[in-house]
Amino acid sequence: MSVLQHDRSDDYVAFCEGVRTLAEVDLLQYKRPDGAAHPVVRGPRGIRDLAEYLQLLRTDATSSTSSSTGRRSTSPSSGAPRAVEMLAEHILPVLAEAGRIRAWSAGCSYGAEAFTFAAVALTAVPGTRLRSAAPTSTRA
Amino acid sequence: VRRHGGRILAEDESTCTVYGMPRAIVEADLADAVLPRPALPAAIVDEAGIAA
Numbered sequence: 378m379s380v381l382q383h384d385r386s387d388d389y390v391a392f393c394e395g396v397r398t399l400a401e402v403d404l405l406q407y408k409r410p411d412g413a414a415h416p417v418v419r420g421p422r423g424i425r426d427l428a429e430y431l432q433l434l435r436t437d438a439t440s441s442t443s444s445s446t447g448r449r450s451t452s453p454s455s456g457a458p459r460a461v462e463m464l465a466e467h468i469l470p471v472l473a474e475a476g477r478i479r480a481w482s483a484g485c486s487y488g489a490e491a492f493t494f495a496a497v498a499l500t501a502v503p504g505t506r507l508r509s510a511a512p513t514s515t516r517a
Numbered sequence: 518v519r520r521h522g523g524r525i526l527a528e529d530e531s532t533c534t535v536y537g538m539p540r541a542i543v544e545a546d547l548a549d550a551v552l553p554r555p556a557l558p559a560a561i562v563d564e565a566g567i568a569a
Contacts, residue, residue, distance in 0.1 A: 400534045434535075460554065467558035475567045481518075 392427040399438050407486060461493065465501035473502040524549040526560055 393404040527539040532554035
């Protein structure tokens with residue numbers, strides 16, 4: 378598998394800051410990878426490093442913005458509705474009507490997605506009662 | 518998820534902010550469906566057996 382390389386210490390921070398600007402996702406809140414090479418994602422379209430990947434994301438965002446309707450509830454890079462808003466408006470209320478919701482956050486690290494899910498449920502579904510669950514290892 | 522009887526929906530690359538995680542599912546041939554983000558709520562509700 379090809380990987381994106383970040384050879385200089387600043388490359389990763391610059392990439393994360395760029396992603397935060399584009400997508401409002403702060404990757405620096407996640408554990409920073411060790412070592413010189415980090416398998417962030419398979420390099421699409423022949424890109425070789427994080428700087429090139431960030432430029433690709435910026436280009437995609439610019440293309441999307443120029444054809445966007447300007448709705449605020451869209452993802453900067455795709456024009457699609459934001460996942461959290463879809464969760465709050467179209468998924469959780471419907472599922473809650475049918476009964477208890479069980480959510481599993483795979484590889485949740487320090488729990489950002491799980492806590493976000495809980496916060497959205499508390500906001501979107503009146504009367505939500507949260508039950509925490511112990512971390513579950515899926516490794517053999 | 519599959520082992521415990523669950524079904525796996527992956528977001529299509531066309532609407533992903535970052536395609537890394539869905540790509541991993543698709544390339545591992547584990548996705549039961551690959552859908553653009555606007556189609557996911559209805560699909561999730563449908564998978565839960567709830568009439569929209």
